[in-house]
Amino acid sequence: MQGPNQTAARRRKTRQIRVGDVLVGGDAPITVQSMTITKTADVDGTLQQIYALAGAGADIVRCTCNEQEAAEGLARIVPRSPVPIIADIHHQYRMALAALEAGVHGLRLNPGNIRKPEHIKAVAQECKDRGVPIRIGVNAGSLDPRLYDKHGGATPEAMVESAETELAYFAEVGFDDVKISVKASNVPLMIEAYRMLADATDHPLHLGVTEAGPPPAGLIKATAGMATLLAEGIGDTIRYSLTADPVEEARAGRTLLEAMGLRERKTIDLIACPSCGRAEIDVIKVANDAMAAFGDREIPLQVAVMGCVVNGPGEARDADLGIAAGRKKGHLFIKGQNVAVVPEDEMVESLVRYAEAILEQGADAVLAAADLERARREAEKDRAALLEDKGVDANDSEARVDLIRKTVGE
């Protein structure tokens, strides 16, 4: 069986850089990034979004710095931000210098649209003097036209060459405090570009599928690209680029890393049965209600929502806590052991209460305080009644098989 850290053990060796107080690369935990969608000049609105992103799991947040007012906004945002701030720079190298004056913890430069060597080197020199790292953010959609023509399109080779050209300019001023991304909205192209880049350099890599679009398709595309690379040990920091509230991006980033065993669990891992003919409740609704009730609360437990008490507690016996529906009742269980029976309309509330109790007292203490014998008897009673009511074959599968046999046999 795969252990939780098996993926991390194969992680590619990279040099380490520091973005504010967050380490990226080397043996540092893989970090989650997101980007604000407010006007950076709107200091309070942007700070509010940064706090929401940090609460949802973002370790680093990027803000656009596209005009003087944005740079001035950054000067007021940076000291009040709970996480390091990176300024996103396109076209105007002066905005990079202004962002540095504002005190940002990192820059993102797009080599496709800041192309004058003297401008690139001026920014790198300033970053070197201030100890501020740069992300070379290559994007297939805004590749330097000369590279596009040379390679006959935005190929992985063209994208990697763009990053290497930028690195060479930086090297001229002795600057290499760098992480790199080679994003594309085309997933196979993005995967290939990152693989090639990983072979070519030991700089930490920032992963992303750019312009992935709205969820759920955007989430699937971004996950397909990033999870593939992470499983190969490639990637030191990640960003979902979704057409959605950026809080969704931060949450998705955190969930991906936790699901792959690359970050310690911070919030609830909700598992739920897919439901079937046996279900005694609307599993989808209860699971969604439970997700909403737990929200981003820091309760690092696996919680199961199961549609019936016949198979639920057994199927989810590895979960820290779960609930299975009986007849108008919810059967709470901890590590597969029934601990309490609650009315159906209190299932979600009880789940949250028990999760809090496990967090505060530990599962053993909660189990010791429960009337396990009574809970087991009640669950047994409901289980027997449901089996009698719906039979062993709740989905009528065997009856259908009989019908098929009769039809084919005739």
Ligand code: SF4
């Ligand atoms: S048997 Fe019960 S727990 Fe399993 S899928 Fe059906 S309703 Fe859910």
